[in-house]
Every structure is written in C-alpha cells, then in structure tokens.
Amino acid sequence: MLKKLSVAVAAALLASCAVPTQQDKTAGSADGQYESKDAPIQDKAASAQQVANALLKHNSPLQPDAKLAQYDNLWQRIADQMTLTVPYNDDIESQKRFFIRNQKLLKTASDNAAPFLYHIVTELERRNMPLELALLPIVESTYNPKAGSFSGVLGIWQFSSGTGRNFGLKQNAWYDGRRDVIESSRAAMDYLQYLYSNVEQDWLSAVAAFNAGEGRVFKAIERNKYRGKPTDFWSLHLPKQNTSYIPKLLALAELLKNAEKYAIPMPILANQPQTKVIPMNRGLDLNKAADLLGISVAEIRRLNPGFKSTTVPSASYQLVVPIDSPDSIEQRLAALPQVKVAPVAASGRYKVKSGDSLSKIAAAHKTSVKAIQQANQLSNSQLKIGQQLIIPGLSQMAETTKVARSDKAAHPTSSGAQSYRVKSGDNLWEIGQKLKVSTEQLTKWNKLTAKTQLKPGQTLTYYTKPVEKSASAAKSMTYEVKSGDSLASIAQRFKVKVADIVRWNNIKANKYLQPGQQLTLYLAS
Template sequence: MKARTALLAALVLSGCQNLSHQDDRALAVLEPIKSSQVNKKAHKKYASGMLFGDDQIDETSSTDNLWVRISDDMQLDTTDNERIRKQREWLLRNDNHLATIASRAEPYLYLIVEEIERRGLPMELVTIPMIESMFDPHARSRSNAVGLWQFVPATGKNFGLRRDNWYDGRRDVLASTSAALDYIQYLNRFFDGDWLQTLAAYNAGEGRVRNAIQRNQRAGRPTDYWSLDLPRETQMYVPKILAMADMISNADKYNVTLPVLANEPKLRVVNTGGQLDLNVAAQLAGLRTAQLKEVNPALSRGVTSPKGPYRLLVPVEYADTLELALADLPKNERVRTRTYQVASGDTLSRIAQNQGVSVAELKLANNLRSNNLRRGQQLAIPANGQPSKALTNTTKPQQLASRTRSKAKVQYQVRSGDNLWSISQVHGISHNELAKWNGLKANASLKPGMKLVVYSPKRKSNQSMVYQVKRGDSISSIAARFQVAINDVMRWNQLDKTDYLKPGQELTLFVKNNS
C-alpha cells in the first residue's frame, strides 16, 4: 500500500484521468508488478527481441496459427461470474462480431502481440483494441477518443503521441500501441499489480477507480474490482475483455470459428530517412497508393510529416523493394508538390474537385479559415491530389462509372477464410473500394460461396524491349524512366536486391505500348 499511497498523494491535485508529470510516465517502463491474478505461464514460448525494427520476425514460434499463440499466452486467472457470462452470451449471439474484428486486426495483430510479449504483459491486453475500436484505426468516439486504443487528446499528448497537420500519433498503430502499453503499465503500478483495477482505470481513469476504492475502504467493504461502485460502462468493460479473452482461448468449447491468421508479420517497418510522399513510395515499391495509405492511417495528407516519424508500415512482400529504391532516390524527388493560381470565378469546391482533393484538405494545406479566395492567390495542392479533367458538375454516379470504366470487371467467389482485406490485396485494390462496389460495410464479414464484383485495374498492352545499362544507372532509376515497378524489373531479369548493375548489361523491360 505504501507505493500506492505515495502515488495517490502525488496525483491528488493533477486530475482524475490525465497525467501531467514525465516522472509518472517513466514508471510505465519498469517491470510489471507480480500479481496473484497472473498464472505461471508467462510468455515462455514466443517472446522475442525488440519490436518495430528490422528484426521483428520471430522464426522460433512453435505454432503457425496466431490465435493459438495468443491463447497460449493468456495469463489472468479470474473466476467466472454473471457479468462475464452476460457479455459472453452477447458475443455468442452476435457471431459475426469476432469475424469482423479478426478481419480488421489481420494487418496489425502480429505486431501488437509481439510488443505485449516483449514487455511480459498478459495477452488479455490484445482484446482492448477489440473492445475499444473493433480494430479500426480511424475510429473516433463521441468524447474525441481516436485510434485502435482510443486515446483522447490530453492522454495521448501525456504519453508522447504527437499531432500536427500531417500526422496524428493516435492513429499510428506502432506509436499508439507503445503509448497504450506504457499507460497500462503505469496504471498497473498505480494499483499495486491488480490487473482488473488496471483495466477498469483504462476505461474510467485512475482517479475514478481510486475514489471507488477509498469509498469502500471507509465503509469497511472489499476493494476488489467486482465490489467497486463504478460507472455502468466500466462495470461492463472489464467483463467484456475477460469474455472476449475466454472465447479466444476456448474457441472450440464455445463452437466459435476464428479466421486462421498466420503467425507471421503482414507488415514491416521501413525507415524512409526523411519526408516521403506516399505516391512516390508506392511507385517505388510497386503497389497501389491506396494500399499504403490504408496501413498508415496516421498520415493525414498522403505524405509523412516534415517532423517525422520517418517510417512507413509496408506489406512485407514489398518492403525490400522499397528499401532498395529509397537508397537511390534523389532528395528532390521525395515529395511531389504543385501550386495553383486562383482565377476569376474560382471557388474552393471547384478547385478541389478539379485537383482531386477535398475542400477540407485544400483548406488544411493552405491554413484557410474561410472559403474566401482572391484572384491571383497561390494555393498549395496537397500531395495526394491528382488533377481531374472531369467537369465540375459531374454527378456521383458518373464519377463512379468513370472510375470503374478503366478497370476490368470480374466476379470473385468467396472462399473459406477470405475477408475484404485479403481479397483486396490479391486484386490490388483497397478494401473500402471493394466494400462500396458490393454494397457492403467496410467491416462486413463474408460467407463462403458469396459472389463479389471486383473492378481490377486493366493491364494495358505492353511491348518488350532490351535496355543496355549505362554508367550511373540503378534499378530504381531505370524503373522510373520507363514508368514500371522496380520489383517487375527485378522479376523480369531474375535480379536480387543485392545485385549490382554493370555498364553494358542488357535488361528486358515490358513497357506501355502507347501506339
């Protein structure tokens, strides 16, 4: 109790939910306190080294199924009770709920599991973003909590999540996971290792939980979580976490089918070495810009912030290609910028539509507080914008038809284990596009046998040519010159990322036939 008493005295004047001292946050990096609620099987099988670096792939895991790994690392011993059963029954009645979460979690879940294990924390914590946001990094609550872990601005700032016009750390999967686990470790020390009080405080704030404990102490009542008088939401919050963890651990017992997730990373961190336009990064890596934006939701303007962090999450199969290309990329080609001079009769909405951006993006890029413009004014066009030749009065159906005409319509039959994310990756489209084309919500679950309409990018007829390497050439410079993907150049010529080009060497290229 001494440790808690000292912490309580230090925080009495600092408010219930928000932390204000760097020394308090430093407590979060200490070893977790031993708790009677934690059983003995604590991360012996899979714990790896540092996460979020180049060595994050753990080859020693003894299972191919990520759900099994998660289940094996559950640590909390809790007695089943009516509140937990009620939440479990709700989940069983809504059997598509877990499937939706699993679909959304697939790109990020491995990374989060690795970080929880690295810190030696109970794997039940992986269910927090399932409860908080259903694993939607764009989720926003009525109280302005944002991201997978639902940080409000003040708490996010206290735990190092920076925000500017380019970047919101609350939506950064890596940064927000690290901050959330820092906060949880801080709370766990605050409550002397009591994990149920810790989880309750993540929802309600340590002040509310502390006050409930003190009220029970004064009344001579028990101070365990189940005995505390807490807000109704918090009374349901911890049982939701425990019920979710129980169902994951005992899927067979409850006849729950979880989509198989491979026990391997879907994404890898690539150090960009400075500010980088996602359009440039996507071209260098050989994937669609929409794919890169989807897994880097913290970037508000399609380009990394000038202040950093200088890194991107990239699908593992494209990461090596991007790293190789960035090594040869000139500094002046990292960010695509352009300006527009306002003409008589221009409006923000007309300029935005013609430039392929939203009015909000245009105002943000130019720090505009109103829609007023003056003739001759220079506007910066956000890097993610693409000029449009379409008429400004084009209707939404016409715009959709225009976008899909350049693509090949195919029909795809859903197989067992499919989800919108996995299907979109195969066809080189975004899962939001796929959902819209089929009248589905972005988080919709799919059933085997369903037929989906897919508009895959049409392949223009290409002609082969032989290119003779000149002094100073690199794979990335050749790819850029002929507007082809770097990984295609490597594949066509059976090159490896470690291969060096020699002057006079002949390369086969398949370039667009514009005739």
C-alpha cells in the first residue's frame, strides 16, 4: 500500500487551504455605485455556452508527441512545460517554506495521483491549458478523492454539489461524480476554461475565481476597470484567505520546477498511463469485477472512488481498470452475471417487518446502513413495523421489470406538455440533459422530491417552452442585475440553467452583465 501523509501534515495543509470552492459563495454588492464598461472577451479556450450547459463530453486525450513521450518521469514532464510567471513576494516565499518543511507532501500527492495523473496531464496538454493546473489538486486535497470539508465540497477538486451538477457531475444514491477523478477533472477543466474566458484571459484570476467564487472576482475586475487600474490577478483587491490560494499553487510550481535548487527530491512517476477507462451499461458487482481483474476490492474501489458501494446498478457509467488489463476485459466484464436484487425491493422501496434492522435490510439488498439512512433522512437506526424505506439505487437495478421501449423518447400531448417514459437506468439529471430542461423543473412539474426513485415505465411530464402560470408549470419574472452578479450566480440563485438565461434574453454567455440590466427569467411554479 502507498505510504500516507501523517495526520499532522495533512491537517496543516488542509487548514492552510482556502475555504470551499466554486460560485456557491458569491460576493455581495460593491461599495459605492459605478457603471461597468462593456468589454467583451474573445473566448480562446472553450465555448462558454457549451461549458455552461454542462454538455462538453470527455474526449479521449491525444497521444503525446515524440518529445513528450521521451520523458521518464511524468512530474518532470509537467515541470518542463510550466509557463506561469512566479514573482517574488512574501506570501509565495512563506508557502515555499511550508512545503520545504513538509517534503512528504509531494510524495503523498504523487502516490494518490498515480492512477490518474497521466490522464489529467494529457488532457491539459490537449486543451492547451497551463500544466501548473495539474498541481491544483495538491492545494485542494493532496489528490485524495475522498477529501471533503464541513461545507460539503468533495473530491480532488473540491466541487460543491451545485457546481458539480452545473458541470455535468452526476450525484445519486450509488455514485458521486465529484469523487470520480476522471470525470471531476474533466468538469474542473471545463469550469476553469469558462472562467478564463471571462476574466480578461488571466489564468491566475481564473484559478482565484475557481476558489473564491466567480462573482467576487468578476466584481473586483469591474471595479478596477472603472477606476482605470490594471485587471491582472495581482492588482485585484480580494480577501486574504483567497489571495493565499494562488501563492500555494505558485510555490508548488516553483519548487517542482527547481527541485534540485531547493534540495527537494522530485517524486518519480512513470510517464505512461497507469489505467484505462471502460464504458459500461449494466449492473455490476465490484467484488466479482475485482476477481476477474486479479486485483483486490480495495484497489478497484481506489480506481473508482465515485461509487458509493460495491454494487453498481444497471446504468451508463465508466469503469477505471489497470492499464495492463487484457484487451478482452470489456467483453469478460460484460459476461459477468447481472446484479440481482430482492423482488420485494424491485420498486426501490421496502416495507419494514417485525425483526428487521437496518443492518439486516442493508445486507439483504447489497447496500450500506449509511446509504439507507441518507436516502431516508434517518437520524438513528430505529425502525417501525410497516415503515416504508427507500432502498438506494435498486429501482435502476431491477432486472424483473419489463420496459416497453420506443424509438421516440418523448411523445407530444395536448396543452403544450410532453411526456417521457422512464427507461431502466435513467435518472433525473440524464433525462433533463436529454430533454434540455433542468432537474429542478422536472421535479416540480411531476411533484417529485430529491429522494424519489424513478421506476422503469414511469411517465414524466415536461414542457419545451415556458407555459403560462395558470398551467402550473412556469412563471416569468424580470430580474435587475446587481453589481457583482454573474450568469452562473443568478442561475444558481433561481435554480435555472445559464444556457436558458442566455436563450431567454438573446445574450452571449461570455459577456459581462451590466448593473441595472433587465433579465427575463422563467421559474418553475
């Protein structure tokens, strides 16, 4: 097993890191009033509309060119391609001293990153993004997929639940994409490219917005523009807890790039992929998959930290396996027996009987006590005879249910409404993406809750256009943009998608909003 960092060092690192990431913490109004100047930014990174829609799919990284393939050490490949300027200042020097005192940190991070770092590096290269960003998960989490915080952020990139969903990370009873290293890295790069296109194309400001919240950084840039000041990161007025985040990243970059100068042994990691990704669309027992792969259950869980248990339902997902797995492994995995579930829970619910306990129910349905408690919002293990329990994920795993499949996903009905028939393996997020509506809208239109388990054959109602309030589907409102607002912060506040705001108001996703600007929003009733 890989050597772990001491509790004291890990605590020191996490204590020194800035508080939760993403736009969940948007800033309030700026002091004083000023008018923003329209300064459209040409997007040289990614399509902001695509990113905001969370529709960018993972593209297989290109094979490295001959020069990059000649490196023996993947960390050296990163160090030699780093391009961000590291100025001399007290904050960076202080962070360098911290990392020099805790030299085990890079070794621990390298061990944690080993199965995934090659994927991350080649994807950063493919997107032409700074290689320093490969060090960002060291600052965030020491590359620990299970890292979390009191505020609910998770994974190596420390995504919040809302931001994760905005960028396509599924979260349900059996899987959390924020802990899936491959998928969360794709989402983090999408988000960083979106930020870069909106912060004067300054990567340091993009990273600061990733950490501090885009509203705060956007506002700081607009304030400096209004006052005729420079808008680069170092010229922005940001809270101390946020300005310490960039020095951590740059200190790591400086030490890695000049490891010999600072007498820090550079971690050694082979410059070749350690894992490969296999697309799956079936129920799977990870215990049986581990036996087939010739690895331990602990190792397959380490490679696939997004799964919450060893039972994976019948759904579309990806499985990370060792690179030396035989070429036939995909077919051999497909030949494993389908996951079986107890008929009593085929609907995703279980009725408590005399003598039942949470541990007994969890064992019978191949889930955990904690998962059942979370799905049913139970604060303790006490049960009542006749009580109905949601069994996480089992509605998707039921193999006995016969589903009538149609070539058309949606069938128009009267009154502007349309219907969608749920298929085995569906979840609300995937259905919303397919129908181009939000999860929140589907939930309200069909009177569902966050804990509702979908059933194959179930019919969902949705609307392709905003309908009148009398139809109980959506209502319109006018929102006046305030200083510090961004499309993402407004979308999050009113539980709509950035892409919908863009479409409803015929605006561009990568342009600044103007204080006082009027936006039309359609909200689910």
